[in-house]
Amino acid sequence: MRKSFLSGVLAAFATAMAASAPLQVSALHPLMADLARQVGGDRVKVVDLVGEGGNPHRFEPRPDDLARMQASALVLAAGKGLEPYLNRLHDSLQGVRVVEVGSSIPSLTLARDGDGDGAAGTPDPHWWHGVENMRRAARVVALALADKDPAGKTDFLANAQTYGARLELMQRWATSELAKVPRSQRKLVTAHNAFAYFAKEFDFTVIAVAGLNAEQNNTPQALAKTIEAVKRSRVKAIFPEYKANAKVLESIAAASATTLAAPLIADGNGSGQDAGFEAMFRHNVQSITQALAAP
Numbered sequence: 001m002r003k004s005f006l007s008g009v010l011a012a013f014a015t016a017m018a019a020s021a022p023l024q025v026s027a028l029h030p031l032m033a034d035l036a037r038q039v040g041g042d043r044v045k046v047v048d049l050v051g052e053g054g055n056p057h058r059f060e061p062r063p064d065d066l067a068r069m070q071a072s073a074l075v076l077a078a079g080k081g082l083e084p085y086l087n088r089l090h091d092s093l094q095g096v097r098v099v100e101v102g103s104s105i106p107s108l109t110l111a112r113d114g115d116g117d118g119a120a121g122t123p124d125p126h127w128w129h130g131v132e133n134m135r136r137a138a139r140v141v142a143l144a145l146a147d148k149d150p151a152g153k154t155d156f157l158a159n160a161q162t163y164g165a166r167l168e169l170m171q172r173w174a175t176s177e178l179a180k181v182p183r184s185q186r187k188l189v190t191a192h193n194a195f196a197y198f199a200k201e202f203d204f205t206v207i208a209v210a211g212l213n214a215e216q217n218n219t220p221q222a223l224a225k226t227i228e229a230v231k232r233s234r235v236k237a238i239f240p241e242y243k244a245n246a247k248v249l250e251s252i253a254a255a256s257a258t259t260l261a262a263p264l265i266a267d268g269n270g271s272g273q274d275a276g277f278e279a280m281f282r283h284n285v286q287s288i289t290q291a292l293a294a295p
């Protein structure tokens, strides 16, 4: 009796603690921050280090970022090689657990150097374009949060399940939307070769065309090759990257008699109404359907 009274008091105390001091979680990718919010609810305080609209490929933690991570209970990284600085981070963060959320998700391998921002033969880091992968990741985050806040375990798992059910509905919506795209047009020619996981899940082919990256220098020869590859693919439209300079793509589209579609969001770096996984995913599905669906 006394014991149950005591555990009741402790539980109430833990709840009060959780209410007054949420678990601080830092994220090295805007979509990992989104996952932490979805799963953690009001039991967590999420620090999105890259920030809305930021590019997780280019992010390098500065001293004030390190201080914020050091003050966190948990740091969430995307993993699969996206954050090349993780080893150094492990060394400088004392006793803060860094979870690579994508590490247990099956990898696709990069076919060529520079595809998906890595070397040939290494894992493609863009696993967040698979809806199935994000459902799995929600559970990974739930268990990582529960490890630091055991009293919240039931909540975290329930939130992950609710979120997963919502994603399942979104996946069905996407399948029926994308069914409007005829088989011959199920090809994604993109500025940033980030959509292999999406292509696998929704039965598209990614046309690996060199020279479509925003930062890449395009020689006239490389450009001619790109135009040739786009023509060969017989696609109606090519996809610029969100917020990237579309000038090179405009000339490729003009020379290959294709059109430029609405930009795709590759790295969860949409802002405003395009921020977060669900908004990014819906935006991309709509852009692809509008550009490639049968008239």
Ligand SMILES: [Zn+2]
Pocket (backbone or CB within 6 Å): 057, 116, 117, 126, 192, 194, 266, 267
């Ligand atoms: Zn990327």
